[in-house]
Amino acid sequence: MSEIKLTRYERARLIGARALQISLGAPVLIDIDKGEPIDLAMAELEQGVIPITVKRTVKELKKAS
Numbered sequence: 001m002s003e004i005k006l007t008r009y010e011r012a013r014l015i016g017a018r019a020l021q022i023s024l025g026a027p028v029l030i031d032i033d034k035g036e037p038i039d040l041a042m043a044e045l046e047q048g049v050i051p052i053t054v055k056r057t058v059k060e061l062k063k064a065s
Contacts, residue, residue, distance in 0.1 A: 011055050015041045018050050 006014070018041035022028060028040050029049045044050040 004054070006054065011045070012051060014052050014054070015045055017052060018044060 002028055015038065019037040022040050024061065030040070030047055032043060034041060035043075038065070041050070054060040
């Protein structure tokens, strides 16, 4: 399966949302025990274990008559 390329906005949103979850007490899904929530969230994203998905919408193109 190919890796999905995230935009910088999607990446920032995922890291921010996950950092908030971690700061509110969610379990960390990697083997690092200490650190700032933002750093832990970035490490989770890089390792591919972040439990958040991106849902994209695609607009249909109308055919010109």
